[in-house]
Amino acid sequence: MRKKVVAGNWKCNTTFQEGIELAKAVNSLVVEKGAEDVTVIVGTPFTHLAKVVESVDTARVGVAAQNCAAEPKGAFTGEVSAAMVKSTGAQYVILGHSERREYYGETSEILNKKLKLALENGLTPIYCCGEALPVREANTQNAFVGQQLEETIFRLPEADFRKLIIAYEPIWAIGTGKTATAEQAQEMLAYIRELIRAKYGDAVAQDTSLLYGGSANAKNAAELFAKPDIDGGLIGGASLKPDDFIVIVNAY
Ligand code: 13P
Numbered sequence: 001m002r003k004k005v006v007a008g009n010w011k012c013n014t015t016f017q018e019g020i021e022l023a024k025a026v027n028s029l030v031v032e033k034g035a036e037d038v039t040v041i042v043g044t045p046f047t048h049l050a051k052v053v054e055s056v057d058t059a060r061v062g063v064a065a066q067n068c069a070a071e072p073k074g075a076f077t078g079e080v081s082a083a084m085v086k087s088t089g090a091q092y093v094i095l096g097h098s099e100r101r102e103y104y105g106e107t108s109e110i111l112n113k114k115l116k117l118a119l120e121n122g123l124t125p126i127y128c129c130g131e132a133l134p135v136r137e138a139n140t141q142n143a144f145v146g147q148q149l150e151e152t153i154f155r156l157p158e159a160d161f162r163k164l165i166i167a168y169e170p171i172w173a174i175g176t177g178k179t180a181t182a183e184q185a186q187e188m189l190a191y192i193r194e195l196i197r198a199k200y201g202d203a204v205a206q207d208t209s210l211l212y213g214g215s216a217n218a219k220n221a222a223e224l225f226a227k228p229d230i231d232g233g234l235i236g237g238a239s240l241k242p243d244d245f246i247v248i249v250n251a252y
Contacts, residue, residue: 002209004225005165005232006249007041007126008239009066009094009213019048020055025242027056034060034249038232039209041126042239043094046080053089064092064126067100070113082117093118094234096128096152098171108151115152119160126165126234127153128213129192133172141170142191149195158200165209167234168192173214175236182220185212186227193229218244221251 014022023042030040043064044052053063065088069079085093095114100106118125129148131141145168153164168188173180180188189210197205212224213234224230238244 002207002231003039004035004037004252005039005041005209005211006245007043007062007064007092007094007165007167007211007232007234008245009043009064009097009234009236010045010239011066011099011236012045013240014045014048016047016051019044020051022240022242023048023052023055023061026245027061029242029246030060030249031057034246035252038249038252040249041092043092043126046085049085049088049090058089058091062092063088063090064094065090065123066094066097068093068095068114068118068123070110070117072117082114082121082123086121086123091124092126092165093123094126094128094167096148098128098130098132098169098174102171108148111152112155115156119156119163124163124165126167126211128167128169128234130169130171130214136170136172141188145188145192146195149192154195154199158204161196161200162204162207165211166192167211167213169213169234171214175215177215179215179217179220179224180212182223182227182230185224186229189227189229216248218247218251221248225252 041062065085068082096111131144135144209231211232211234216233217238
């Protein structure tokens with residue numbers, strides 16, 4: 001059975017102190033009233049990871065990095081390796097976010113290295129895909145996303161693929177307040193599940209958690225999560241507000 005997942009992506013927000021307070025606030029709400037069948041994750045800046053792990057009940061609130069290096073270690077100033085992330089106690093790593101692809105030149109080739117290292121180090125990748133507005137306007141989003149998957153995660157052997165969480169985040173919906181409609185999100189995630197079925201078979205397709213991300217919030221989460229192929233959300237802005245985040249966690 002696939003899991004329901006609500007993951008926060010804090011992006012480049014919160015000082016260390018603010019981040020620890022935020023993690024504690026999210027943890028209290030999740031422990032107190034979060035649906036127990038939902039896997040809750042907070043994706044924090046690297047600097048916060050170890051302390052956030054210490055500050056939450058990790059059985060209820062998982063911790064994710066937002067990136068990791070494409071090399072295992074060595075002379076790569078400023079990079080943070082998958083092994084370092086793992087050593088903080090974090091269990092997840094967000095990979096392939098459109099902001100990384102767009103602003104930091106992350107190609108499929110780079111992502112394949114990161115995926116391999118994340119998996120080798122026992123981290124669960126939350127792999128992001130999604131198209132920009134011109135692709136959507138040309139109605140070629142399925143081919144575009146299909147190719148992103150072909151070039152990266154569809155190269156993984158089944159045993160590794162089974163460890164992934166996949167998030168569809170249309171770039172035109174991120175931080176814009178312009179959420180994809182529940183129908184648009186469902187359509188893409190059903191398509192992705194179909195591609196997984198064709199590649200890895202029905203059991204894997206049924207077991208893979210597929211998330212939607214892009215201006216998901218406390219108001220629209222229930223409508224999104226009611227769709228059969230939407231197994232949860234990757235939440236940016238609203239994950240910085242504990243009271244909104246817990247509403248999303250409980251929106252199934
Ligand atoms: P927003 O929820 O702020 O649109 O961000 C979505 C996102 O990019 C999550 O990774």
